[in-house]
Amino acid sequence: MLELLWTLCRGVQVVIHPSDRIPGNLDRYTEEAPATVDFSLFFFSSYDHGSANKYDLLQSSVRYADEHGFRAVWTPERHFHEFGGLYPNPSVIGAALAVSTRRLEIRSGSVVAPLHDTVRIAEEWAVVDNLSGGRVGLSFAPGWNANDFVLSSTSYASRHQRMYEQIAEVRRLWEGGSITRTNGFGQEVSLQVYPRPVQATLPVWVTAAGSEESFRSAGAIGAHVLTHLLGQDLEELAGKIRIYRESRRQHGHEGPGTVTVMLHAYLGTDEEVVLAAAEAPFISYLKSSIGLSRIMLEESGLKEEDINEELKEKILRNSYRRYAGGSALIGTRAGCRQLVSRLRHIGVNEVACLVDFGIAEDKVLQGLEELDLLRQEFKATGLAAHRPITMMQSTPSLLRLLEEEGSSAKVLGSLRALLLGGEPLPAPLLAQLRSHYNMSVYNMYGPTETTIWSCVCPPAALDGQVSIGRPVLNTRVYVLNSHMQLLPVGVAGELYIGGEGVTPGYLHREALTAERFVADPFVAGGRLYRTGDLARWLPDGRLECLGRLDDQVKVRGHRIEPGEIEAVLTGIPGIREAVVLVENSPKGDAGLVACLVADNAPDTGQLRALLGKQLPPYMIPWRFVTLPELPLTPNGKTDRKRVKERLLTQTPVENEYAGPTTPTEEKLQAIWETVLEISPVSVTDNFFTLGGQSLSGMKLLNMIRSRFAIKIGIADIFNAQTIKELALLIDDIEKVNAIQTADVQHIEKEEIIL
Template identity: 40%
Template structure:
């Protein structure tokens, strides 16, 4: 018997700034299992753990569970416990402890945890907890829990807390039973666990999401037309630009999905390109932007992305789009009428497959079978965006499911964009997600140089030709500029040619479109001009600029422009980047009081879900917190105590009680 790497065990374990990988935890668990085998421990035997270091305690508990022994845990930090009496009462067959505690167990059969490494295979964590035996915990009280009670505790945590891309910090001062069980819960859900008292303020920056107004990510976006004059090496610009981005710490590269049209014609399959990009890069995130998911089977989407994730060692991401051009739907014509709803369903299906779950689906004989994807992905959670052309309803839908946003500056009025992003952040909050933990990426045409007029003259011809490669784009522009503002939400969508517009009209309209792009909806011109646009966009609460660079300029010109873009990017790089931005904290009230004494620590509280153990309404009231109470003894029935709202209240905090009394 040994413990294997389950798909949900891909998180990391952080203590005092030190990172412990899942393979390290598994190695320790396997050593414990080997000891149980060699010492002839049998099912239902009592095994005792007296271990203070969670790096050894948690793997030991997992090993005990796999072996189906009765586990007794003693809190080593409780000086009031009579260890000798506990041993005489429980008669453990074996005691696992650390060398520093060995003298407490004179005459007993003990094992010192920590030596040789051993790799092995671990059953699925869902099975793990089905195998749990009895767990007895000695602290200020003695509590014995069976598998049913532990499952109830875990289910209550599931209903209280979101589990998508979360990082969970636990204070060692919370009740010991909660501390142990919540670590086990987080690990079983693929959540990274942080154990740190934050006594060192400098450590705070390892874990805190601060909305620094000087932080902005820059990625590269591609949507180039298929130019038949470059038939020999159509992807040279793409790959050389991406190599530059990878070397210079750009955040991501985006490749779209386009079909049956010259416009965007270089990019019919973002998955194939993503695999190629993975082989020539080391750092940059590789994102399909966008993947028109109703044109594909959900299982195929998950398989392709997982392959990219493996090839890139954990850098895959995807923005889902519903599609709009009916001709594209030759692959799945039946999906066209309900494409938006189908896309939202596919996002959930792909997430389930990514996390290792099986789904039921019909095979060639129309029989229902259970399928899962291989290879298993590297990342615990797939980074997901939803592509939004302009409809505020889609912004809100993305917020409801906790997705990031990919949008554009093509025909959206920037003031309207601000309203839509605000609605998206509110939808995140209303759906239980931390609004600051999700990202708004905005695509903008980009070309920078030394002089605004020189840049404008240089880009005029290529950009107008790029615009003219889709007359539907021009027609959308006509509606947004001539008919009414309400038509803007259909602009920027590209389709097939329409010959009802004359060449002279097309040229005139392309000139109008070009002027708008250059002056109001792009990063074109000098660094200084682009910086003004960025400051405007930052005020709208965006997190990333996706710089579209392949609209017809030569490779030499684009690569030179990237050097200016890199200079601009460096102005907005994050100086203190949190390694593990905590999104959930279980802390004590005393910690909260300390946090509120410093502005930056207040920000620490604002940007996450809070769980509070020693809950005293009157004290929290005096701190002007917006308080809600959760009591696990009452099946997580939410009780609104008092809402004390003012301008300084922690509006994004969620304060709850987890009792150690079930």
């Protein structure tokens, strides 16, 4: 906070990269402020017949959305089936919501126009427009379930043509025009509808998804578009949006129109908890949807009974994985933010969040709080995002990732100064940055206890040996031995820091304060902070930091007490002893390794899961090693130095090289060798044993997503740690996707959900 306060008080604009964002793509900070993405709520309940309060979730959610600035609420039209069965008439629901809200727009998603007389559509929604003070919007759909047409005299086969005719008629009536009909005496009469609506022009959407022609037709009549991601990916949707907007332009309609995308939504703060809570309700919801589409499957020559239960469950589980992984807002803000950003990039203006797919009401309402925070991130400011970024502060580990990931070259190239700290600066990374960019690199050093930065090495001084430089103003730095005596140049000792930045100590931790904050023997009344870092003076007056004197370690900018991890490990049944150390990967990245003495310990995946329940991600070791015993010092304590020596000298049990046997394994082997910079990699080698860690895991994940065009998450990398395991997972996903694609091709995709 003090870093920010000092900077802001001097008129410098500061951009804070959120800690819950996946690292990468900092180039977005060089762009103008992007367009707004509005957030709305969408309802399509497969409800519990036994519930006495069937509309409570709708009313509570809408009340929250109205109070917190959401754009609209969408309700569907459904008949003769529990899937959406709460909503046989959206105008009736709309009237109820109109009088209980003040700001939300009241929209149908959708009115199945061919089931109704056009006059009744205009009359009913004119009432809702008056009740709401002019907040109505209608999306029109032609209908898809033949059973629904018992309500209509329209031919099922001509329903698309009839819908567009009705849109024109409703618009004309809404704007005060008339329609000619035959009355009870057989006479032709000209009719207008009442009450007159508040809005002079009715906002109209067309529900579309699978057919490019639907997008083209919506553009031709100047309507907006309501769509979803079932049966189409973002690339396909982007192409259809281009067709829609070109059609609007060709037919002389002003503006780009609004594209609204419906997405299932449930957000929380813990990814695993959210995904687990949503899985069963979502799969149950999909089962209801499959029942709804049985008629079309049979019309297409497919019968639901021909799909066995095992295959059906597999399809449903994979559907959930696919939706949660990239076609729905299910997870945390960090994960869902990327999808909304991509939708905005392809021209989507609004996300309609379907929240009622079976999750308990209290959890849905809690999830709305996170959804609202996500919504606020995509509000327009009307101004450029900020002035050009010229200075950046980061850890070396993040900079290495940004360099490798490649989507931040523009912002890195715009920098005049780069401040690196929080962990040692590797000389190869420094050389790499200097060869790629024209920037001044400063190596920073300082613990929180001395108000962040205490030493800095300016660019000119980094031309030789990498060091932490000299003390900043109002700071004293000493290299002392165990007797608090000054040490000469070249002799290593503990680093002590004094001066104006030294804090009073740790709140309510008097013993620790007395241990780490001591009197300054060289300045009367002064105080020093014992850093626990080993350092020495260089001949030119700069300081070199050599590591730690105690067991505390620093990994990717995080100070870690290994004892905390060891305590959790030894609390796991089957583990008798544990020591956690730091090791470097072949690329120089630091990571944690857990050395265990165990009788019957859980496997690596289970260990990570158990640790993840009590520790933050940066404290989870990247690999686990089992030893027969831990060496001891003469006084009976664990000899960490000898454990590390044993770890270094112990030859890992290497798998006999196994080459790829399938096309998927061949592709994965090439990706692994690129990420790990090791060749050859056996299909049975463990990613983390070879030096992989969370940052390189993100690079691996991005390359797999790009190469295979599938949706997998970082959890899949941790669960399938060899090429062979990962190939089986990918093949399984692709097989199920192929089955689903084949099934969907037999169905009119544009009306599966909406």
